[in-house]
Amino acid sequence: MNRFEVVAAMLPSADVCAQAARATEEHFAPSNIAVCKYWGKRDAELNLPINPSLSVSLDHLGTRTRVEPIDGPVDDIWLNGLQMRPDTMFAQRLSRYIDLYRQGHPQAFRVETRNNIPTAAGLASSASGFAALTLALNDALQLELEAAALSMLARLGSGSACRSIYSGFVEWHMGHREDGADSHAHPIEAQWPGLAIGLIKVDEGVKSVDSRSGMARTVESCHLYQSWPLQANTDLVKLHQAIDAQDFKLLGSTAEQNALSMHATMIASWPPLVYWQPDSLAAMQKIWALRQQGLELYFTMDAGPNLKLLFLEQDREAVLSHFPDLEIVLPFGS
Amino acid sequence: MNRFEVVAAMLPSADVCAQAARATEEHFAPSNIAVCKYWGKRDAELNLPINPSLSVSLDHLGTRTRVEPIDGPVDDIWLNGLQMRPDTMFAQRLSRYIDLYRQGHPQAFRVETRNNIPTAAGLASSASGFAALTLALNDALQLELEAAALSMLARLGSGSACRSIYSGFVEWHMGHREDGADSHAHPIEAQWPGLAIGLIKVDEGVKSVDSRSGMARTVESCHLYQSWPLQANTDLVKLHQAIDAQDFKLLGSTAEQNALSMHATMIASWPPLVYWQPDSLAAMQKIWALRQQGLELYFTMDAGPNLKLLFLEQDREAVLSHFPDLEIVLPFGS
Numbered sequence: 244m245n246r247f248e249v250v251a252a253m254l255p256s257a258d259v260c261a262q263a264a265r266a267t268e269e270h271f272a273p274s275n276i277a278v279c280k281y282w283g284k285r286d287a288e289l290n291l292p293i294n295p296s297l298s299v300s301l302d303h304l305g306t307r308t309r310v311e312p313i314d315g316p317v318d319d320i321w322l323n324g325l326q327m328r329p330d331t332m333f334a335q336r337l338s339r340y341i342d343l344y345r346q347g348h349p350q351a352f353r354v355e356t357r358n359n360i361p362t363a364a365g366l367a368s369s370a371s372g373f374a375a376l377t378l379a380l381n382d383a384l385q386l387e388l389e390a391a392a393l394s395m396l397a398r399l400g401s402g403s404a405c406r407s408i409y410s411g412f413v414e415w416h417m418g419h420r421e422d423g424a425d426s427h428a429h430p431i432e433a434q435w436p437g438l439a440i441g442l443i444k445v446d447e448g449v450k451s452v453d454s455r456s457g458m459a460r461t462v463e464s465c466h467l468y469q470s471w472p473l474q475a476n477t478d479l480v481k482l483h484q485a486i487d488a489q490d491f492k493l494l495g496s497t498a499e500q501n502a503l504s505m506h507a508t509m510i511a512s513w514p515p516l517v518y519w520q521p522d523s524l525a526a527m528q529k530i531w532a533l534r535q536q537g538l539e540l541y542f543t544m545d546a547g548p549n550l551k552l553l554f555l556e557q558d559r560e561a562v563l564s565h566f567p568d569l570e571i572v573l574p575f576g577s
Numbered sequence: 578m579n580r581f582e583v584v585a586a587m588l589p590s591a592d593v594c595a596q597a598a599r600a601t602e603e604h605f606a607p608s609n610i611a612v613c614k615y616w617g618k619r620d621a622e623l624n625l626p627i628n629p630s631l632s633v634s635l636d637h638l639g640t641r642t643r644v645e646p647i648d649g650p651v652d653d654i655w656l657n658g659l660q661m662r663p664d665t666m667f668a669q670r671l672s673r674y675i676d677l678y679r680q681g682h683p684q685a686f687r688v689e690t691r692n693n694i695p696t697a698a699g700l701a702s703s704a705s706g707f708a709a710l711t712l713a714l715n716d717a718l719q720l721e722l723e724a725a726a727l728s729m730l731a732r733l734g735s736g737s738a739c740r741s742i743y744s745g746f747v748e749w750h751m752g753h754r755e756d757g758a759d760s761h762a763h764p765i766e767a768q769w770p771g772l773a774i775g776l777i778k779v780d781e782g783v784k785s786v787d788s789r790s791g792m793a794r795t796v797e798s799c800h801l802y803q804s805w806p807l808q809a810n811t812d813l814v815k816l817h818q819a820i821d822a823q824d825f826k827l828l829g830s831t832a833e834q835n836a837l838s839m840h841a842t843m844i845a846s847w848p849p850l851v852y853w854q855p856d857s858l859a860a861m862q863k864i865w866a867l868r869q870q871g872l873e874l875y876f877t878m879d880a881g882p883n884l885k886l887l888f889l890e891q892d893r894e895a896v897l898s899h900f901p902d903l904e905i906v907l908p909f910g911s
Binding site: 465466477 | 799800801802803804805807808811830833834837838840841842844845847848849851853854855856858859861862865
């Protein structure tokens with residue numbers, strides 16, 4: 244089944260763009276930080292994953308997007324106040340996603356999207372971006388879809404976008420169906436006031452190998468990847484235990500080992516896929532040294548050089564004294 | 578079966594130390610660089626590996642050792658001209674190994690051992706050290722054992738020492754017997770004149786976690802390790818092809834992916850086992866950039882921060898221009 248057929252089955256009619264398109268207000272979707280990572284697709288067309296994953300949404304950090312039907316042959320796409328040429332990768336990726344809703348009808352849209360996180364630096368702006376665009380299109384086309392359906396649609400734009408439909412802890416059930424109808428995220432009914440995430444910016448540049456290509460390379464060339472689903476499934480059980488018991492040590496250690504294991508599958512790929520910079524490694528060594536001294540500080544990392552620290556708000560001053568430039572988010576408040 | 582029983586079966590008599598001990602000349606064993614790594618034991622008492630491995634011996638770099646029976650209650654152990662106190666880890670490890678030959682008889686030895694490689698910095702001085710000591714004890718006790726038996730005995734001192742009994746390319750067959758009688762190295766009948774190994778010294782300090790503990794941690798805590806034997810066995814086939822065809826690209830790429838996969842299993846262990854320093858990563862990035870520019874340059878790494886470069890002698894000047902401090906070894910000459 245291809246993407247167009249999957250989306251067609253979710254729309255009220257094939258010509259919804261002709262019948263219902265209207266301008267929208269801004270819709271917000273948060274960025275999310277996975278504590279059990281998504282790495283590897285079993286279906287690249289539908290973004291169906293090889294393993295389940297679990298994330299925390301980043302409260303106010305994410306993407307705001309509004310859409311508006313326009314006359315003309317091509318979409319008019321704006322990112323952070325700058326008009327993007329239609330031949331940029333960014334504009335093409337958004338237009339191809341909107342094509343799923345157009346189903347062949349020649350309706351163009353103006354898309355205005357704003358991130359308050361660095362684009363493409365491993366801070367998952369594509370996740371919040373496609374989630375916010377999905378929410379805006381749901382409004383623009385008056386689809387009135389439920390969250391699970393929106394999560395499925397967002398997944399077609401970028402896998403981890405399915406988790407950015409929700410706030411708080413979110414689990415992406417990998418599903419088993421070929422059409423992906425059972426592969427979408429669910430919110431986890433748990434709060435964790437005082438849980439803190441700190442963003443270290445090692446490098447804000449665009450990464451050399453995008454996640455899509457990186458995953459494909461890992462699945463094709465890395466022997467160790469065969470054991471990655473075992474790691475992810477084991478970690479998922481531990482993370483649920485940690486969240487239920489508010490056991491921060493279990494949460495942090497599981498998230499860190501999960502991230503390092505994902506990077507291990509990249510490192511063991513060919514050609515080697517090493518997103519770490521020397522400064523990333525120096526930051527890790529600093530964290531391990533601080534932990535040895537008793538500070539409950541862990542990290543996670545996505546497909547990029549940046550670290551995301553995990554700690555409790557009670558240790559905020561201690562953490563800031565060692566990482567003064569840290570941007571801190573409390574996903575559940577104080 | 579324990580180590581004492583295994584060795585007893587290989588000695589002409591239990592009191593060989595009483596009957597035949599004599600002073601020896603120096604015996605040399607080379608260090609070896611594995612292109613398919615040994616990582617993980619199925620039997621920690623007998624140093625029986627979970628996977629086969631393949632190495633190149635480093636010609637003139639290694640260990641020279643002589644032994645001499647002495648009167649007195651304890652061994653008198655000298656390393657690089659310095660007398661080692663009997664309570665040092667180094668002296669204790671050697672004495673415990675000699676105990677296997679003493680079989681309870683109270684004969685002490687003077688051991689004089691000299692390395693021309695940095696000790697315990699990932700340049701496998703324990704491999705050449707136990708191999709040289711095994712050769713010296715074979716002479717001192719007039720055992721007249723064959724190479725395969727010496728390889729097996731050296732393995733009891735340090736796993737990879739079984740490969741340092743030979744020069745050139747060496748394969749360690751993991752074996753399947755419980756007593757380890759089929760787990761020893763064999764020389765590969767192949768020469769490769771012009772094959773060059775370059776040693777980069779990132780850090781000559783003693784490493785924070787020794788290989789024995791590191792392996793145990795990986796086997797116990799790393800899920801990805803379950804796929805490591807698959808990696809090693811696949812690489813072994815490729816390495817034999819590369820050696821047979823003198824296909825340097827295949828040799829280099831296989832060795833590099835194998836080393837990175839071994840480090841990946843360490844990185845995915847808990848607590849994380851990261852032997853890399855920021856300078857190690859910077860050296861890797863430099864190598865990948867040079868390879869992109871067309872230089873056939875690969876690396877391997879053991880359980881430490883140092884890189885070992887693999888290249889052909891024809892590229893010596895090009896490699897030296899980027900790594901001026903390189904120590905170059907030609908295991909098979911020009």
